[in-house]
Amino acid sequence: MRLFAAVLPPEDVTVELGAVVDGLRRLPGAGDGVRWTTRPGWHFTLAFYGEVDDGLVPELSVRLERSARRTDPFSLSLRGGGRFGGRALWAGAAGDVRTLRLLADRAMAAGRRAGVTREEHRAYRAHLTLARSNRESADFTPYVSALDGFEGRAWTVGELCLMRSRLPVSGVPGEQPRYEVLARWPLGGPPGGPRGGVG
Numbered sequence: 001m002r003l004f005a006a007v008l009p010p011e012d013v014t015v016e017l018g019a020v021v022d023g024l025r026r027l028p029g030a031g032d033g034v035r036w037t038t039r040p041g042w043h044f045t046l047a048f049y050g051e052v053d054d055g056l057v058p059e060l061s062v063r064l065e066r067s068a069r070r071t072d073p074f075s076l077s078l079r080g081g082g083r084f085g086g087r088a089l090w091a092g093a094a095g096d097v098r099t100l101r102l103l104a105d106r107a108m109a110a111g112r113r114a115g116v117t118r119e120e121h122r123a124y125r126a127h128l129t130l131a132r133s134n135r136e137s138a139d140f141t142p143y144v145s146a147l148d149g150f151e152g153r154a155w156t157v158g159e160l161c162l163m164r165s166r167l168p169v170s171g172v173p174g175e176q177p178r179y180e181v182l183a184r185w186p187l188g189g190p191p192g193g194p195r196g197g198v199g
Helices: 011-025 054-069 097-114 141-147
Strands: 002-007 034-036 044-051 074-084 088-095 128-133 155-157 159-166 178-186
Touching (some): 002 054, 002 097, 011 074, 011 128, 011 141, 044 097, 054 097, 054 159, 054 178, 088 097, 088 141
Antiparallel strands (some): 002 044, 002 159, 034 128, 074 088, 074 155, 088 128
16 A cells, blocks of 8 residues: 555635635646646645555554654644745645654654655655646746745644555546545544554
8 A cells, every 4th residue: 555644634724725726726827737736635744655565554553643642733824835846836834833843753753663664764844735747847936926925724733644545547637646544643642543444
């Protein structure tokens, strides 16, 4: 299974962001070489694990539950945006970003200790991907400028999620990856395992 740990914004936050993204998509040239993500796919990735053997998921889950329990709920909001070169456009985060980074570090460490993390550790940058380039590079400058004054409503992050990603296989243009929540753990919660099942 292709897995990652994430924080999911609540529906009222994604509705608000959706209105902003609708405006971005009306900008001149917004459809040229750019693939926009959609609300079901909006999340803050904390740690990407890649393809994980089914047999390692229970150990990963135990360690993620510990990471969640050790992290108190915290406030977060969406603010502004940026880009990764010409590859991706993203919305940024405001609020207690320090705790978000701490949770990301703990999720990455959980993967390492469970033997599933495959990427090298690098500094975490909180971002929610809005669009990707269909080509080698796209000019995201107008969209970053348009996001400059955006500040969304705050919410309390209360859980850590283990997500499964299913990549498009049909070859249909514009098809999006599908994401499924495998398990959720309350932040700062008592021991007792996830809400929802794994598998």
